[in-house]
Amino acid sequence: MRLTGLSAFPITPADPEGRVDLPALRRLVARLREAGVDSIGLLGSTGSYPYLTRDERRRALEAALDEVGDWAPVLVGVGALRTDEAVRLAQDARAAGAAAGLLAAVSYTPLTDDEVFAHVATVARESGLPLCLYDNPSTTHFRFGPELIGRLSRLPGIVAVKSPGQEPQAVAGHLAGLRTVVPPGFSLGYSGDWTTTEALIAGADAWYSVVAGLFPQVAVDIVRAVQRGDAAEARRLDARLAPLWTLFREHSSLRVMYACANLLDLCRAAPPRPILPLGEEAQGRVAEVIRALDLR
Amino acid sequence: MRLTGLSAFPITPADPEGRVDLPALRRLVARLREAGVDSIGLLGSTGSYPYLTRDERRRALEAALDEVGDWAPVLVGVGALRTDEAVRLAQDARAAGAAAGLLAAVSYTPLTDDEVFAHVATVARESGLPLCLYDNPSTTHFRFGPELIGRLSRLPGIVAVKSPGQEPQAVAGHLAGLRTVVPPGFSLGYSGDWTTTEALIAGADAWYSVVAGLFPQVAVDIVRAVQRGDAAEARRLDARLAPLWTLFREHSSLRVMYACANLLDLCRAAPPRPILPLGEEAQGRVAEVIRALDLR
Structure with a gap:
């Protein structure tokens, strides 16, 4: 499996006790299938994986895999503070049928x-x-x-890296630097939605996208424009989303995505506490941006 | 209860699966009692609280409280990523008889x-x-x-703050700044062992000490010197420990304390993975410093 194109990262709607709302999660995943994203990034940071128990992470994964069927690979966050816990989560993910795990270096010390x-x-x-x-x-x-x-990319089973967003003028150099240390075919991708169009134009393999987790079409359009060599169109579509990127930078993409999902009646869910939902004024701005950009 | 003087933070010896070694923990706590520290900080960062389950944290607390008896207050780490989990840990701590909880702003998002x-x-x-x-x-x-x-110090039940170590020339100003925002009687204390002698001399209420968790006497001597007004003697005792502070800064106090506890045969325990024990060369340096400073 090679991770390429658009990987969409939905939120994981859950109740205040951390029990995942499976029907709402299925609704979100069905939208991704319909829009034709290239893979689904379940239980990423936007999917609040570290805030959920092992049992809830397994429930969410099984429901998502069932909803997705065969049409796209699902990668799933398996990060945890303890190594033995991350091992168990990765074993669960493999047993359930995930295509790959997403492993962050979760740390306290x-x-x-x-x-x-x-x-x-x-x-x-x-x-x-x-x-x-x-x-x-x-x-x-x-x-x-x-x-x-470079060292990790030579281990069996390590297939990709999801790097943080880079400044537009730095991304080509960042990408070239990584290419020299990883084997051919190793997938180099980026997150940080407001920076990723330039990363794709520079030749990145994948966009790990928060916006695509809720509004897949606008992201699919950008990726397809890059793939057919139309950088100008990709940049135009990206520039159109600038008001959304401003909200992401100001309030974090996670908090904004929760506000959007609630405003669109896709779920009734708040982020896990201590993370708070956006205040009324910020929610008003989110609603305006949804309207102005005709996001749906 | 007002937190003053020396608060000693031991490691929490546990097996590779995260099961706490209660006899070893009792041995460490008994040393603190014998040296007459002013309070015990169980399951602090050095006690690797975020790496242990709720059950193991309760087992460790109950054993420590039983070993301590009435002679000193026990404060205990109740931090967790989720608010509801931190509430449960604090409820457990209160039910078990802890004097206070230590609450960090554990975060991922x-x-x-x-x-x-x-x-x-x-x-x-x-x-x-x-x-x-x-x-x-x-x-x-x-x-x-x-x-x-300042806002938090006015809530009922918030009694103290444990601040990170400050540069020697900055600590008096830091302390004075905090005094202006908290009510009278609110305890202001510091961690960062290599900086705390100056904090105490400047008038801090408490030293939250990693070294005291294993070698309480050297820390008690510094605190008592400050308390009787002998800043010169406190500084001399602190300066003598400089080789230990160098190791703390280089490898983290947690990793060094695990190496010391094993070298002294007080336990056979490694930090929770992914944290690794010090390598052989660093352990050799730790052994030398223990010998040179006659730590026991």
């Missing part, structure tokens, strides 16, 4: 490169699940450097 | 001040456990600013 190497190697070896390295320093406070990515 | 305020207020209200705010940006990546500390 700051970790060294050698510790993260051993953590990832153990999860890959003990689970047999193909893994995408999840480099998300804004949540884990660990940064995968090129040297570590 | 970065939190706002309003979110942390609501989190702390909920835990205090739902548990009835007195709380010490645990400002530990190096692990939680959330920083409690003076404005937030």
Whole structure:
């Protein structure tokens, strides 16, 4: 399996006690199927994986896989603070039929490169699940450097890296730097929705997208424009979404996506506490942007 | 209860599956009692609280309280990623008889001040456990600013703050800044062992100490010197420990304390994975420092 194109990361609607609302999750996943995204990133950071128990993560995965069927691979967050817990989550994911796991370097005590190497190697070896390295320093406070990515990319079962968004003028260099340290065919992808159009134009393999988890069509249109070589059209579609990117940067994409999903009546769910829903004024701005951009 | 003087933070020895070694924990706690520390900080960051289940945290607390008896208050880490989980941990701690809870702003999705305020207020209200705010940006990546500390210090049950270590030239100003925002009697304390002697001399109420969790006597001597007004002697005792502080800064106090506890045959335990024990060369340096400083 090679991760390419658009990977859509939905929220995981749950009640205040952390029980996943499976019908609402199925509704979100069905939208992704209908829009034809290339893969689904279940239980990513936007899917609030670290806030859910192992049982709830398994319930969510099984429902999503059932809804998806065969039409697209599902990758699933298997990160955890403890190595043994991440192993169990990856084993669960493989048993359920996920195509790959997304493994972040979740930390409390700051970790060294050698510790993260051993953590990832153990999860890959003990689970047999193909893994995408999840480099998300804004949540884990660990940064995968090129040297570590190079070492890990040579382990059996490590197939991809999801890197954080880069500045437009830096992304081509970042991508070229990673290409020199990973084997051919290793997938290099990016998150940070407001930066990823330039990453795709620069030759990135995949866009790990928060907006696509709820509004897949606008993201599919950008990816397809890049794929047919129409960078100008991709940039035009991306520029049109600028008001949404402003909200993402200001309030985090997770909080904005919860507000959108509720405003669209796709679910009645708040983020897991201590994360709070957006206040009324911010929700008003979100509603305006949804209307102005005709998001649906 | 007012937190003053020396609060000693032991490691929590556990097996690779995360089951706490209660006899070893009791041995560590008994050393603290014999040295006459002013309070015990169980399941702090050095006690690897976020890596242990609720059941194991309760087992550790009950054993420690039984070992401590009436001679000193026990404060205990009740932090968790989810608010409801932190509430349950604080309720457990109160039911078991802990004097106070230590509540860090554990985060994955970065939190706002309003979110942390609501989190702390909920835990205090739902548990009835007195709380010490645990400002530990190096692990939680959330920083409690003076404005937030001021707001929280006015809530019933919020009794103290444990601030991160400050540069020697900055600590008096930091302390004075906090005094202006908290009510009289609110306890202001510091962690970061290599910085705390100056904090105590500047008038801090408490030292939350990692070294005291294993080598209580050297820390008791520093605190008592400050308390009797002998700053010169406190500084001399602190300067003598410089080789240990170097190791703490280089490898983290947690990893060094595990190495020390094993070298002293107080337990056979490694930190929870993915955290790795120190390598051979670093362990050799730790052994040398233990010998040179006659730590026991």
